[in-house]
Amino acid sequence: xxxxxxxxxxxxxxxxxxxxxxxxxxxxxxxxxxxxxxxxxxxxxxxxxxxxxxxxxxxxxxxxxxxxxxxxxxxxxxxxxxxxxxxxxxxxxxxxxxxxxxxxxxxxxx
Numbered sequence: 001x002x003x004x005x006x007x008x009x010x011x012x013x014x015x016x017x018x019x020x021x022x023x024x025x026x027x028x029x030x031x032x033x034x035x036x037x038x039x040x041x042x043x044x045x046x047x048x049x050x051x052x053x054x055x056x057x058x059x060x061x062x063x064x065x066x067x068x069x070x071x072x073x074x075x076x077x078x079x080x081x082x083x084x085x086x087x088x089x090x091x092x093x094x095x096x097x098x099x100x101x102x103x104x105x106x107x108x109x110x
Contacts, residue, residue: 013034027077030056036085040073047092051075 029044029051031037044051056072075082075091079098082091 016037023030027051030072030074030076032056036050037073038066038088039085040075042045043088043092047095049092049095 027049029040031040031053040068041053071083073085073088075088077091079091079094082088
């Protein structure tokens with residue numbers, strides 16, 4: 001039976017789903033209980049930037065052991081790594097500039 005499958009159809013069509021959804025990676029904000037970490041959270045909320053929050057102590061326990069060169073607050077993002085509140089402010093300014101210019105960046109970290 002030429003053209004017949006076990007399902008009884010003459011033609012088997014392949015249907016694929018193509019998604020136009022763009023997945024964006026959220027920045028990871030490493031925090032501790034310090035005043036600078038609280039300020040960093042406030043800044044992210046003020047700028048309306050979605051992020052993933054990790055307590056640095058829990059991150060050390062569950063992921064990578066001690067992070068001796070990383071301090072809280074720090075941001076790991078597509079645009080780079082930003083350590084300390086001053087650098088987080090630089091990151092947020094960069095995000096604002098990128099949003100204003102509609103430029104997309106690629107990163108070797110992702």
